[in-house]
Amino acid sequence: MTEQWKELAVQGALVAAILGAHFLNAGPLIMGFLSIFAMLTQGYALGPRLLRNPSALLGTAWGFLATLGMLMLTRGALFYAGMLLDGPGEALALAITLIAGGVWLSICRGQKTAGQKIHEPLDKEKSILSVLAISLSVFAAALIGWAAFRSGTTNAIRTPWPLLPSWVLPLIALQWTFALASAWRIRRTVISAVQIGCAMASTALLAPLLYRIGYGFDGFLHVAGERVLLATGTLLPKPPYYMGQYVFVTWLSKLMDFDVASVDTWLVPAAAAVLIPAALALVIGRERQKAAMLPALILMPLSAFVATTPHGFASVLGIAALLLCIRTEERMNSRSLPLIFALWALLTHPLVGLPVLVCVFMAIVSESALAKPWRIAASAMLAITAGFSVPLVFGAATAFGSGAGVSFHLSELTKPEIWSGLMASWVPWVGNRYALWAETSVWAEKLLPWITILFAGLGTWRATKSSRNTAVSNPPWFLAAGAAVLAAVVLKGAGDFSFLIDYEKGNYADRLFLVAWFLLLPAAVPELGRWLCKARMARLASRWAVLASVGILAAGMSYASLPRHDAVTPSRGWSVGYADIEAVRLIHEDSEGRPYTVLANQSVSAAAVRTFGFLRYHDDVFLYPIPTGGELYKLFLRASYEGPEREVMSLAGALGGSRLVYFVVNDYWWKANELSEAAEASANRSFLIRDGAIRVFRYDLDIPAQSDTSAVK
Known part of the structure; x- marks a missing residue:
């Protein structure tokens, strides 16, 4: 019997075991064990289909994540098909996922892990430095978490920063600078990924620990919906989106026997700190000299990861999908991984998932076997479609009489005040109020999108220059982001959101601007990473300047990630007390x-x-x-x-x-x-x-x- 037939036989046995355990009314402990075992088994088999010569651990981890994404897509499909996500629905969803995985195994051939490259062992000095770097990063994240827990409150507050010790922000800045310095010295991708994950977690864990009752407003509504889904197996009326988060939170809550609110609270902070650095580390691979690319993730808006909402969870999935589209060491056999994450993001929140999904197809087309002129033309069309996909969906909803549709009054775009207001909001300028740190954080917040645009432009120029004399064409990320910005301008200036209250009518446009920022990351992160790698060989003063710049950006974006009430940015909202x-x-x-x-x-x-x-x-x-x-x-x-x-x-x-x-x-x-x-x-x-x-x-x-x-x- 061939290896492929053995894998298919195992998949069949797992399907039979899952269905049999359900019909025999096996307890939740047994069903949970069978579920995890089946997903890990399928993940192990899928690893060589996803990655090129992976280790057993790496292949199983990403194969498990691919299986998890397929399971959530299946659960979402069954929900919209009208099936209850209770006992029979749980078993059927997992069985369908395993069958789909079996079909995948029968179609795709994997590469054997035997004969793969072995990492060059670290010398004694770098081994000690590696343990020290990871230990210090984990300790710093734990120390910040302890401080946030000690400062947590149940009172209604405008901003949590006065509650925290003054050393929290400097320590967050130090984590990012230490991660970059370690990458220069140790040059190990895995170690840099762990350090950046700890640095991101130090910001992401603040809100769950500080706001004892809960942060924001939308999260309370989503938790209530997830409780209903867990208790009844369905939601009525069926929401047209959000289910990518709902089905995952309820599945994890039932599997681990955790409260829904606890799972929901930690979902986005934990997923961002783990999945995003892991995705970038995967595409970097074993190229030791590129470990300094991980700190380039400072280009991301950290405010997107401090609270769990469907938009936040879709942002994590979407960013992971976009980073997995970066062309570096060709670690992946196919684009199946980013496609699964993009579909999961679409099921969670279309405003993020739809542009990301179209851009993943754009990346696939740019690497296809089409003739180069056809690839370039098709990629450009997909880039423009990705940018304008959200207004197109709103327009279609209006045409079909949806209550959430948007009417467009394009004549509004001819008014000068529309453009002057937009330009004023984009200019990185704040008045001098003699509040040094408050203004510094606003400067960091205002400048970071422009820094992203700068490095995305440099990366696009470099990719275009290098591909002129080759058959390779690169995805037009800059074009997709530009189209998204233009679409956001149309939404903000000409969109009539009559179903929203005044202060929420600009939210969709603001979120689309954020999506445009995400679409620049596959071009900007590698380019900034290239500059950070080169900075290792620069003069001492230049290296210190780079480290200081990364630290200031990190502290400023961390401060801006939670509500501020200072001389520059007065917060008007109050938390639930x-x-x-x-x-x-x-x-x-x-x-x-x-x-x-x-x-x-x-x-x-x-x-x-x-x-x-x-x-x-x-x-x-x-x-x-x-x-x-x-x-x-x-x-x-x-x-x-x-x-x-x-x-x-x-x-x-x-x-x-x-x-x-x-x-x-x-x-x-x-x-x-x-x-x-x-x-x-x-x-x-x-x-x-x-x-x-x-x-x-x-x-x-x-x-x-x-x-x-x-x-x-």
Whole structure:
């Protein structure tokens, strides 16, 4: 029996074992063991199909990740097909994935690992330096994590930086500079990847540890949706996206017997710190002189990895897919890996996944057997399509009558103020406010996209120059990013997002600008890495300047990754505090089982979703306002700015299908005292939470106003 037939026989046995264990009602422990064993086995077999002469460990690791991606795509397909992702759905999804892997094994031939190149052993000095470098990087990340855990809070805060010790940012900067210095001295890709992973983790782990209740707003909604999916096996109505994250979080939660919220909280920070450096290390391969390319990942916006959202998770998958498209040592037999990650990103968030997927096809076409002129033309068309894919999808949604469609008024682009505003937002300039570090961080944040553009341009020029006299054509990353920028300008200047509230209408365009940044990374990271490698041979003063520049960029981008409230960047948002949770619990108890509607800000609404989930809807209106342009949120704004009149409360009760309405005022609202006085006169009863940190006003629309203040500790 040939090796290929043996592999297929093993795959068949695994499928039979998975299905048999399900029909025999095997416990979760046995099913979990069989699942991991089956995925590792398939990963081991797929490794030589994915990589060129891999080691057993490297091939199995990336084969496992490919199998994991296939499993999540299968789970997503079954979800949209109407199947419940419970016991039978779990077993069927894994069986289909194993069968698909068997088909892959039967079609593709792998290369045997025998005879592969053996790493040149490190001498004693470099062995000691390697252990020391990894140990110090891990210790620094652990020390920062300990400091963040000790500084964690359940209070509502604007910015977490005053809570942290002053040495955290310098230590983050030192991690990046130390990683570059180690790469110059030791020149081992794996060691550099571990050090950069620790440096990224030092920033990514801050939000999960500092914000004890949760960070942001969207994450609470996603966790609530994941809880419903885990409990029932489905979601109704079915969301058109986000499922790439939902099916993975629920699968991992069930497999490891972890709480959904815990898995969700750590998903993006952990995935970014592991997957992105590993992807770049894979394409660099064993070329020791290129280990200094890993610190070039400083070009990434670290703010994308501090919190788990579908957009953040899709960004991690998309960046990994794009980095795997870099042409270096030809470590991959095919482009299957980036294609799987791009499809997974598309299932998670189309705004990131769709441009990335088209760009992966662009990279595949650029390496195809087509004649060079045809390759160049096809790649250019795909690059333009990738950039404009998001507006095209929005336009198609409008044509089909979707409520989330966008109307385009292209005449708006002729207005000078549109372009002047865009140009002003792109210029890396801040006023002199005599706040050195606050301005330095803004300069780092503003300059990093331009630095990325500079090195992407240099990389594109170098690739074009080197391919003129060869049959090789390089993917037009710069063209794809430029098309995405132009598409973002169209969305920002001419897009009419009528289904969103005012301050969210620019989010889609801003995210598309971020996607354009991602699309430059395959051209910019290798070029910056080449310069960093050359800097090793520069003069001592130049080397110190390079190290200092990397450290300042790292500290500035880490500081910008979380909310700031300083002389240059005043944060307007507040996190969810424990007082918000006490308020929603008090409201629920005070209602005594009666239907009620609440007018509150997004922090209180997030606390309600965290505490009670999606408790009650009335004609698609949630009982708390969700700030996505809904009528209930508009009534909250009306009550906050114009006054909490009973007429407004009656309208809110009609929307929420209740005769009992609550109005919540947080003390950090600039009109808190004025609003509270007005509400005291119109409400039936009021409550104080934590000595006035929050005031809750009860409006019983069937009873005339009569105020009665009750203190709640």
